[in-house]
Amino acid sequence: MKTILIILMSISLQMCSQVHKPEKEKQMENITTNSNPYYSRTDRSKLTVSNEEWRKILSPDLYAIAREAATERPFTGKYNQFDELGEYYCAVCGNHLFRSDSKFSSTCGWPSFFEADKEGVAYNRDSSHGMERIEVVCKRCDSHLGHVFNDGPAPTGMRYCMNSVSLEFVGDSEKK
Ligand code: FE
Numbered sequence: 684m685k686t687i688l689i690i691l692m693s694i695s696l697q698m699c700s701q702v703h704k705p706e707k708e709k710q711m712e713n714i715t716t717n718s719n720p721y722y723s724r725t726d727r728s729k730l731t732v733s734n735e736e737w738r739k740i741l742s743p744d745l746y747a748i749a750r751e752a753a754t755e756r757p758f759t760g761k762y763n764q765f766d767e768l769g770e771y772y773c774a775v776c777g778n779h780l781f782r783s784d785s786k787f788s789s790t791c792g793w794p795s796f797f798e799a800d801k802e803g804v805a806y807n808r809d810s811s812h813g814m815e816r817i818e819v820v821c822k823r824c825d826s827h828l829g830h831v832f833n834d835g836p837a838p839t840g841m842r843y844c845m846n847s848v849s850l851e852f853v854g855d856s857e858k859k
Pocket residue numbers: 773774775776777778821822823824825826
């Protein structure tokens with residue numbers, strides 16, 4: 684009888700831990716996702732999500748910049764004058780884009796980096812507004828991030844001129 688009781692108790696304990704484990708993981712992700720089911724800081728697999736779907740998930744500001752390539756007004760972005768140590772992720776999908784070590788003080792009015800995570804970004808030719816520029820997009824979700832220019836500082840000489848709205852910063856002290 685005692686043995687049966689112990690077995691039953693251990694089964695119910697196992698069931699509890701099985702039920703609670705995924706819930707815990709989901710809650711942690713939800714802190715930053717705002718019920719965005721595509722958001723992940725670890726999954727780097729390509730996303731193919733329609734703009735119609737993104738429009739339901741993203742804030743209007745983020746949708747306009749990330750999905751319609753709008754540009755935030757210079758000197759207004761939250762990461763323009765910002766020098767904390769940490770990582771920058773795509774605000775749309777959570778993909779890793781930049782490390783704060785590559786951020787530099789630029790006078791252009793937007794957060795600027797001299798190097799991007801090679802697995803984080805992709806490039807498109809952009810001939811809009813009568814200019815020839817290179818657009819930088821998130822490699823995972825294809826969202827617009829900004830442009831890259833060749834007038835940046837050493838060691839790369841590149842200037843990734845980004846919209847703060849497209850970025851999400853996580854400080855080193857916040858990482859578990
Ligand atoms: Fe993304």
